[in-house]
Amino acid sequence: MAKQQISLTVNGKAVDALVEPRTLLIHFLREDLSLTGPHIGCETSHCGACTVDLDGKSVKSCTVFAVQANGSEVTTIEGIAAADGALHALQEGFREMHGLQCGFCTPGMITRAYRLLQENPKPIEAEIRMGISGNLCRCTGYQNIVKAIQYAAAKLAGVPFEEAAE
């Protein structure tokens, strides 16, 4: 199949590539760009492990063709930390609040939460749970993921994090 030229920005860097029209964005990111943070879980848009940010929206990159990202800005988990390596508040929150176990869902979960906190910087618990409802976690039971996102929201707002009683 004839390849098509695409130009996009991935984690702040300009990328030019030739891709087959059938290539999924997740495969382009992982195989062509070696960005293996976004994971492949279901490949049917159910699990959210492949979530990336595409032009300011969370997308499941297993249901987007790479050619559809032509001209776009893509952020993956590899682009969430600061350039000097300092962890993003969400990454810190997941570490501090034990928001992961096996970690398979974590890159997609953090990338989704990154957009969620820009859409809604002060979410209540129900809004967090709704906001990550497209991302499945088989290990944690979600409680500590919610706490991690609350931790990050507080840190980004410059207010102390107060853990809610369970």
Ligand code: FES
């Ligand atoms: S791999 Fe994309 S949603 Fe599961």
Ligand code: FES
């Ligand atoms: S930490 Fe294992 S799937 Fe979420």
